[in-house]
Amino acid sequence: MRLWNNDTEIQFFTEALRNFASPEQLFYKLKSGYFAYIPGGLSAENQTLQSRNALIGRFTEKWCKTLFHPIAKQLGLFAVNSVVCEELSLTGRSSADLALCTTNDVEQIPENIKLLFEIKMSVVSNYRFKQPGEIEFVSDYKGHQGTPSLLRSDSMLKAIGKSINICVSGVASAKIPIIVLGNSPIKDSYVKKVDFLKTAGVNQGFWSLN
Numbered sequence: 001m002r003l004w005n006n007d008t009e010i011q012f013f014t015e016a017l018r019n020f021a022s023p024e025q026l027f028y029k030l031k032s033g034y035f036a037y038i039p040g041g042l043s044a045e046n047q048t049l050q051s052r053n054a055l056i057g058r059f060t061e062k063w064c065k066t067l068f069h070p071i072a073k074q075l076g077l078f079a080v081n082s083v084v085c086e087e088l089s090l091t092g093r094s095s096a097d098l099a100l101c102t103t104n105d106v107e108q109i110p111e112n113i114k115l116l117f118e119i120k121m122s123v124v125s126n127y128r129f130k131q132p133g134e135i136e137f138v139s140d141y142k143g144h145q146g147t148p149s150l151l152r153s154d155s156m157l158k159a160i161g162k163s164i165n166i167c168v169s170g171v172a173s174a175k176i177p178i179i180v181l182g183n184s185p186i187k188d189s190y191v192k193k194v195d196f197l198k199t200a201g202v203n204q205g206f207w208s209l210n
């Protein structure tokens with residue numbers, strides 16, 4: 001089992017460029033070249049990059065499914081993306097990113113769901129794109145201006161909010177474990193909150209797979 005690393009991120013960029021994305025959808029185009037994040041000390045040159053979010057979101061959900069598939073199989077379960085369960089407030093617009101279930105179906109009933117994952121992963125390190133398709137590592141997350149994965153407050157708050165929403169949706173949801181998956185550290189300001197959420201049974205942990 002290989003966890004998230006720089007090679008995984010380079011794989012994402014390589015596959016996206018080969019199959020469906022332009023460099024401008026994946027990188028900031030600066031005077032000094034194409035970068036995944038704005039390097040420390042450089043100007044963003046009035047750019048914001050939103051187009052990558054959906055692409056890396058789909059990639060990480062599929063990657064997590066592949067990672068947990070053999071574990072699910074050992075338990076006699078299925079790893080399923082985009083699980084919908086109305087009783088748990090998991091709708092088509094706010095489905096479970098990944099779940100371990102007794103059946104290999106997107107639409108589930110609470111009794112068939114054994115574990116829920118909320119995935120908050122992104123590109124963590126910085127890379128430079130060079131023609132004709134070379135991806136060069138630049139720095140880890142401390143060397144750029146971006147805020148990836150669980151270091152983002154909005155990612156943490158969305159994950160917490162979704163966990164609470166599932167927990168209060170009804171009796172059937174009370175015993176289903178919820179784990180938040182990321183690929184970065186969390187901010188020091190969230191450490192006590194995360195510990196409290198686990199103690200209170202809202203979710204069973206925030207895991208970094210990096």
